[in-house]
Amino acid sequence: MSPIARILTLCLLVVPATAQAKLQVVASVPDLAAIASAIGSEHVDVVCLTSPNQDPHYVDPRPSFMVTLNRADLLVVIGLDLESSWLGRLITNSRNPEIQVGSNGYLEVSSVVERLQVPNTPIDRAMGDIHAGGNPHFLLDPRRARSVAQAIAGRLALLAPNHAKDFNAKLEQLDRQLLIVATEARERFQTLTPGQRQVVAYHQSLAYLLDWLGLTPIATVEPRPGIAPSPSHTALVLRTMRSTKTHTLLQESYYQRGPSETLARLANARLYVFPGGADFEGGESYVERLRKLSQGLFEVLGASNAAVSGD
């Protein structure tokens, strides 16, 4: 009983200290947390439920999240079923009326984004674990993130009207930065040859990144979304990479690397692995993350020139 008693005393000290006027914002993924934090700045405390190296489709619904959600003023999620396998029940059981679906404290940012890969035929899971409402990984595109930032700013202003001016100022600042990142990187990637701009992604999650940077998807390592690579499909990807002279593979850090590494070796290609989100805990901003991502990717794609001539 003594550790429990110790924790009890500790919490008696902690509870009054945490009572303050800052808006408590909870985000499902680090990129959202970083955007919310940039806009809310000193008026908000942002907690992120997942880490950048964690697959947001498969998160353990820890009961401790319920405690975090219980105290939230605003919950910001991606939506489109990205978090549905772990977050839904936690929201219901959070006992926080302010963050229930339909409340002002619940913001699903996919509602303001122009989505890609919205299925236009009847869907079925034989197609893999596809998202009925479209691809949810739109924060890999700063142009779409601008709408997201705007929605978050709007919601923060609704919840804390006194700080609306500050939120709008921060939004303007972030918006300008996003526009610069978006335009600069896009122009820079245009200098690559069409061959260099061909890529193979692990999962169908990179549509927005490719759309932003003008890259051409050749194949995915997964045969269908959420279905682990099979030998025959991997062989097909290898043949496709060879015939199309594709020398770059891309994937988020939370996907398995074995098949991609093998493909990179056999196809004389480079594998570029990047975090699934900003290192929010480490203080990285969303803009920094995008810069790092596009910079790293540009170097890998540019270097594939040497690989091509070496063929």
Next chain:
Amino acid sequence: MNSASLSAPLLLLVGAFAPSLATAGREVSTSSTTATRTSTTPLVPPAPELTEQELRAIEESTLGEPPPASADSGVVQGLSRALQSMNPAMSFILDVAAGYFTIDTPDQRGAHDPSRTGFTFQQLELSVNANVDPFFRFDANLVFGEFGVEIEEAYASTLRLPGNFQLRAGQFLTRFGRINGTHPHQWSFMDQPLVNAKFFGGEGSRGLALEVSWLAPLPWYLELVASSGNPTGDCCARSFLGDAEIPLTGPEDLLYTLALEQFIPFDPSWSLSVGLSSQLGPNNTGPGNRSVIHGADLYLRYRPVDSTERAALSWQTEVMFRSRQVPGDLLQDLGLYSQLVWNLSLRWELGLRYEFVTGVAEDPLDLDWDAERQRYAAQVTFYPSHFSRVRAQVNHDYPRYAEAYWAFLVNLEVLVGAHGAHQF
């Protein structure tokens, strides 16, 4: 049926779609000017001190160029919105098994256990849920089994009670320990733990009840759950009134359950859940005679957050103690199970389980289980995707009161429809 009666519903259907399709068409024209306008929620809800013009000015100065939207995406998004409906989220989960037992009449106790040599239809579960309104959520699990349909669960939960309280009312599985509140398709092994079957019944503790739970305002997760329900049913309240037809006369005849759950996250990868539960209610051996079940549970989990293989290791144990008042005597027994489940990769899982349940000699309330029983189980699971799994399990069962036997089982589980939320 003539053609006129057929065409009437068709016309209705077209009528229902026409306005939404028209809306979709309108959205195409606006989406080319501002992509963000296609949203259904207001983007910047006006703060009190801002006028419409000010807002417009801010919007213009901050929006800049919209992302180039492909011409047809507006149509498609409009279409998907037209197909939106108020239907609840629904899914079907099918569990079928085949088995070989080394004796003719194996003593499998769970209502959905593979129970004989040959094939067993374990269950087809229809899970339905949705928010009712801003105040209630509805959940139901209807189970189609070999012997018909049962309403396993159908209940409403509150969403907006003050003071960190939540109420559940209807028919539901009692929150007692870790296994009892969950459904067979959430289990690693394909049969119910023996102690749950012996103390609660083949369906687990479940029934018509009212539950109030409270999330303590502490820095960590601590939840108190209290419920009260009918102490009846051989499936679900074996230690209490069971299938005895004894009318209830007042609140003292109800079944009461109290549980305390805590969760301690050591770090993003390691965590521990611990719980204590108790259930108290009348039994069928005479007026005033009661039974009580106390349980303790533990769940230690290691899941490296950044594992690219979704690897995890978890150890789960439940211990229960039961005491029943009978005329001139007090019958006491206990049981436990302990299981280790190792998720090796995206596709493979291994599990080991040990069970031990004592029996009361010549137990008048449990004549066919009056001695100790141990069972060992090992399982291996293959996951073709997140929505299907194939399991193989071997049991070695030692009931002291009957012949020991082996069981070799395989199971297929598939899920279609909405992906329900997992439980920790």
